[in-house]
Amino acid sequence: MPKVKTKSSAKKRFKLSGSGKIRRKHAYKSHILTKKETKRKRNLTKMGEVHESDVSRVKDMLRI
Template structure:
């Protein structure tokens, strides 16, 4: 059997931690930041760990890890 391919969109958008959790960029930071509160901007810095049900979906799209 040939190897399964990893979805290109998953490669671009997600990273895996050493413990197997999936990280992604925070949503809602692309435009219209003038109306966002300073608290939102501060809390939305960096990467976020996604939930366990979503992690299962992403791992199916990346069969050999990221």
């Protein structure tokens, strides 16, 4: 039986933290940044956590 591959899109978007939580980047930080406040852009830079309702779906994509 062949190996089960990880989804490449999920591999690029999510990281596992030391405590086992799944980390993600915030949206709305890629373009049209001139109209957004500096504080808002700075807060979007920080990593967020995947919501508990989506954790099982992301783990399935990462094959964890």
